[in-house]
Amino acid sequence: MAKPKYTSHVGMVDILPDESPKWRALENIIHEEAVRFNFEEIRTPIMEQTELIVRGIGQLTDIVSKEIFAFEKGDSHYVLRPELTAPVVRSYVEHHLDQRGGSQKLYYIGPMFRAEKPQKGRQRQFHQFGVEVIGSDDPVADVETIAFMMRIYERIGIRNFELKLNSVGDPESREAYKEALREYLKPNLSKLSEVSQKRFEKNPMRILDSKETEDQEFIKNAPVIQDYLNEETASHFEKVTQYLDDLGISYTIDPYLVRGMDYYTRTAFELTSPDLGSQDALAGGGRYDLLVEEIGGQPTPAVGFAAGMERLLIACEELGIELAEEKSVDVYFVTLGGAARSFAIKHLPKLREAGVSATMDYMSRSMKAQMKDANRENARYTIIIGDNELNEGKFTLRNMKESEEDSLSFNEILTKLS
RNA sequence: GAGCUCGUAGCUCAGUUGGUUAGAGCGCCAGGUUGUGGCCCUGGAGGCCGUGGGUUCAAAUCCCAUCGGGCUCCCCA
Numbered sequence: 001m002a003k004p005k006y007t008s009h010v011g012m013v014d015i016l017p018d019e020s021p022k023w024r025a026l027e028n029i030i031h032e033e034a035v036r037f038n039f040e041e042i043r044t045p046i047m048e049q050t051e052l053i054v055r056g057i058g059q060l061t062d063i064v065s066k067e068i069f070a071f072e073k074g075d076s077h078y079v080l081r082p083e084l085t086a087p088v089v090r091s092y093v094e095h096h097l098d099q100r101g102g103s104q105k106l107y108y109i110g111p112m113f114r115a116e117k118p119q120k121g122r123q124r125q126f127h128q129f130g131v132e133v134i135g136s137d138d139p140v141a142d143v144e145t146i147a148f149m150m151r152i153y154e155r156i157g158i159r160n161f162e163l164k165l166n167s168v169g170d171p172e173s174r175e176a177y178k179e180a181l182r183e184y185l186k187p188n189l190s191k192l193s194e195v196s197q198k199r200f201e202k203n204p205m206r207i208l209d210s211k212e213t214e215d216q217e218f219i220k221n222a223p224v225i226q227d228y229l230n231e232e233t234a235s236h237f238e239k240v241t242q243y244l245d246d247l248g249i250s251y252t253i254d255p256y257l258v259r260g261m262d263y264y265t266r267t268a269f270e271l272t273s274p275d276l277g278s279q280d281a282l283a284g285g286g287r288y289d290l291l292v293e294e295i296g297g298q299p300t301p302a303v304g305f306a307a308g309m310e311r312l313l314i315a316c317e318e319l320g321i322e323l324a325e326e327k328s329v330d331v332y333f334v335t336l337g338g339a340a341r342s343f344a345i346k347h348l349p350k351l352r353e354a355g356v357s358a359t360m361d362y363m364s365r366s367m368k369a370q371m372k373d374a375n376r377e378n379a380r381y382t383i384i385i386g387d388n389e390l391n392e393g394k395f396t397l398r399n400m401k402e403s404e405e406d407s408l409s410f411n412e413i414l415t416k417l418s
Numbered sequence: 419g420a421g422c423u424c425g426u427a428g429c430u431c432a433g434u435u436g437g438u439u440a441g442a443g444c445g446c447c448a449g450g451u452u453g454u455g456g457c458c459c460u461g462g463a464g465g466c467c468g469u470g471g472g473u474u475c476a477a478a479u480c481c482c483a484u485c486g487g488g489c490u491c492c493c494c495a
Contacts, residue, residue: 010487
């Protein structure tokens with residue numbers, strides 16, 4: 001097939017009419033559950049200042065170092081947002097949302113951008129939904145965040161997954177642990193992979209997350225952060241696990257779980273699914289108690305997660321879960337001749353005002369073609385209008401499923417359908 | 419950034435050791451039925467065989483390059 005002159009950019013896909021209903025169904029579920037959890041929606045711009053993303057996520061992360069779409073215009077440095085935690089925190093600080101009182105329970109749905117090579121479950125423009133609870137230190141916030149995430153999958157019917165949990169420590173225990181880790185790795189530093197060596201000074205914990213083969217034997221026997229958590233952090237983590245147990249949410253503790261963004265502290269979690277292939281992370285998140293201050297606000301604890309919507313839909317596909325109902329329309333006007341067409345166009349609004357979805361042929365086609373179109377559109381009823389009907393003021397209402405017809409006035413039809 | 423693999427109609431795919439006007443199913447349009455959809459029958463439209471170059475009397479088919487898709491590694495949603 002010859003390539004069309006214009007195509008979408010690599011890794012940026014159109015959501016076509018056959019696909020969009022399931023997206024809307026998913027969005028509706030997220031909005032509904034958010035209401036039940038009393039989370040409020042926040043919408044931020046697609047672009048942010050480059051500096052915010054670099055500072056927020058971390059200079060050395062993969063996201064910032066190689067996956068960002070950035071450009072300049074005049075003196076401004078724009079970046080297409082690769083994730084939404086840093087932008088939401090920016091908004092929180094910029095608009096003093098702390099002044100609304102209490103903790104802010106925010107959620108979002110929207111497109112994100114990362115300049116990666118696309119593959120299954122990975123696009124350059126993709127969609128996430130997520131939650132950010134800003135202002136609470138309480139393990140309840142961690143667990144409610146996780147519970148919201150799990151609730152979405154539960155409601156959709158995706159149950160085949162693993163929730164991995166870890167604590168990456170507060171600043172104090174983290175420093176102690178990093179020191180121990182450096183101490184442990186130092187003798188073999190030159191044997192580690194290049195990436196890991198680069199991370200050694202600034203972020204040795206990411207080494208634990210390494211998939212490089214030469215790193216594995218050192219990771220295997222590395223000290224575990226749990227042994228370095230101070231009392232407060234350990235007790236926070238224990239409360240999180242206890243609440244999760246109370247809720248019947250099962251998880252596995254993975255002491256080497258380290259997430260891709262530098263801002264995480266204490267609770268970290270990740271949800272993976274065997275139905276996804278190699279890009280198996282459905283969702284991930286954790287606490288980021290230092291980020292608000294890093295971005296210029298008051299020291300404020302926070303926790304959140306982000307979930308990939310394409311990946312969720314892939315899992316649905318694998319599991320045979322249909323999110324959207326078949327398309328349909330209540331009424332299709334089948335018109336014969338100009339008078340019938342002008343009658344139809346005048347009466348469409350009356351049906352719609354009554355809450356009945358209604359359409360008609362736009363192409364002046366034969367009756368047979370109109371009936372065929374009505375069938376394709378999955379119309380519940382056709383209203384057939386010709387000269388006979390117009391003269392008598394009675395129209396043929398055809399039930400398409402039952403293949404039964406009635407002769408009724410328009411008002412009778414309106415009453416019957418609304 | 420690296421590897422593997424695939425590009426033929428809107429979609430899914432045939433196309434023999436290179437050999438005349440490149441095919442099927444589905445979908446689309448029309449007719450069979452001058453006022454009735456789905457099922458059926460008939461017909462039609464729709465192809466620079468991804469693109470460029472090479473080999474050959476002859477290329478969808480062989481070779482090279484290039485672009486695009488899919489999958490994998492890395493990393494992440």
